[in-house]
Amino acid sequence: MTHHGRRSHIQAVPPHRDDLDAIDMLVHEHPGLRADIAAACELQPVALTELEVLPTSVLASPRTPIMTPMPSLYCYAMLALLPGCATANQFTPGPVIDMHLHALPVSPENARAITEISGLSCATTDEELLTETLAALRRNGVVLALVSGDNALAWQDHAPELLWVGAQPGRETVASIRRLHQEGTYKAIAEFSPQYAGLAPGDPSLEPFFALAEELDLPVGYHMGLGPPGAAYTVAPEYRMSLSNPLLFEEVLLRHPNLRLFVMHAGWPMLDEMLGLLHAHPQVYVDIGVIDWALPEKEFHHYLSRLVGAGFGDRVLFGSDQMDSPAAIGVAIRRIRDADYLSAEQERAILYDNAARFLRLSDEEIALHHESLSR
Ligand SMILES: [Zn+2]
Numbered sequence: 001m002t003h004h005g006r007r008s009h010i011q012a013v014p015p016h017r018d019d020l021d022a023i024d025m026l027v028h029e030h031p032g033l034r035a036d037i038a039a040a041c042e043l044q045p046v047a048l049t050e051l052e053v054l055p056t057s058v059l060a061s062p063r064t065p066i067m068t069p070m071p072s073l074y075c076y077a078m079l080a081l082l083p084g085c086a087t088a089n090q091f092t093p094g095p096v097i098d099m100h101l102h103a104l105p106v107s108p109e110n111a112r113a114i115t116e117i118s119g120l121s122c123a124t125t126d127e128e129l130l131t132e133t134l135a136a137l138r139r140n141g142v143v144l145a146l147v148s149g150d151n152a153l154a155w156q157d158h159a160p161e162l163l164w165v166g167a168q169p170g171r172e173t174v175a176s177i178r179r180l181h182q183e184g185t186y187k188a189i190a191e192f193s194p195q196y197a198g199l200a201p202g203d204p205s206l207e208p209f210f211a212l213a214e215e216l217d218l219p220v221g222y223h224m225g226l227g228p229p230g231a232a233y234t235v236a237p238e239y240r241m242s243l244s245n246p247l248l249f250e251e252v253l254l255r256h257p258n259l260r261l262f263v264m265h266a267g268w269p270m271l272d273e274m275l276g277l278l279h280a281h282p283q284v285y286v287d288i289g290v291i292d293w294a295l296p297e298k299e300f301h302h303y304l305s306r307l308v309g310a311g312f313g314d315r316v317l318f319g320s321d322q323m324d325s326p327a328a329i330g331v332a333i334r335r336i337r338d339a340d341y342l343s344a345e346q347e348r349a350i351l352y353d354n355a356a357r358f359l360r361l362s363d364e365e366i367a368l369h370h371e372s373l374s375r
Pocket of ligand 1: 224
């Protein structure tokens with residue numbers, strides 16, 4: 001499958017002997033060549049999920065296969081200098097911040113639903129999920145991810161430089177969030193998802209958490225919008241789609257004008273209401289978790305292009321909402337990189353710059369993130 005991205009840094013090729021020889025020759029002739037390389041293969045769509053920017057180390061062994069769900073087919077690094085890949089050497093993948101990641105025990109039920117919706121394969125053990133997720137984050141240039149879920153703290157032990165942990169009200173009380181934030185454990189309240197319990201943002205029971213977040217200056221990632229299809233009939237009897245309306249946040253925001261809120265899933269499918277909230281409350285951001293890989297691609301781009309087209313491209317945060325399928329991370333990032341309605345600047349903003357600003361990263365942290373990719 002030939003891929004026609006806007007900046008055609010991808011070469012879609014079946015592994016061919018001549019190509020491999022050419023790569024061997026180029027690596028031999030240019031041992032110091034440091035190229036930003038993208039690889040692609042003539043694979044089935046599910047395998048395309050693994051098409052990601054290759055680490056420099058691949059250059060050391062140009063025949064290193066990228067593991068794909070089809071072990072008989074391999075992707076090979078295509079050097080920027082290969083004929084027909086003229087723009088490849090202009091492609092510099094910048095760092096990515098994933099504002100929406102989960103560290104949950106694997107769930108065969110959830111995995112089945114994910115595969116059904118997206119065609120993506122899922123991890124089958126907790127260990128595989130951890131290993132593959134960290135690998136996918138690093139492969140895709142993710143330098144920071146905000147993670148929540150039962151295993152979040154354990155995951156952070158494996159990658160403290162990469163993962164920030166978000167507190168989840170319900171698992172934690174106001175008192176425990178305060179304490180663990182002060183101890184440096186929690187950097188945000190996320191994912192906060194009262195919609196699954198049938199609660200609107202303005203429900204009085206949630207008020208202490210918003211007050212705490214405002215007091216501690218903690219970012220809040222709030223679930224709004226889609227859940228698993230038919231959730232109210234199965235996994236979440238109290239879930240109501242009507243609680244997805246982002247305008248339900250208005251009174252909370254007016255009570256807490258310094259709240260650092262990002263609406264998760266950008267409130268899909270409540271686009272007009274989402275635009276209304278962003279217009280009326282300029283401090284609010286959104287993330288595009290799950291809609292960037294689970295929705296049909298056309299619908300995702302329609303939604304994102306409306307957010308950006310309405311002038312809110314500087315308040316859209318990248319998020320994967322990866323749960324059981326590590327490959328979702330690559331798919332989601334690829335969709336942003338391939339969005340032909342985004343300028344290079346807007347793409348960078350969504351993948352990194354907006355989150356760096358929203359999280360108030362220091363100049364030093366930002367410089368380190370950029371440096372870490374060139375190592
Ligand atoms: Zn969510």
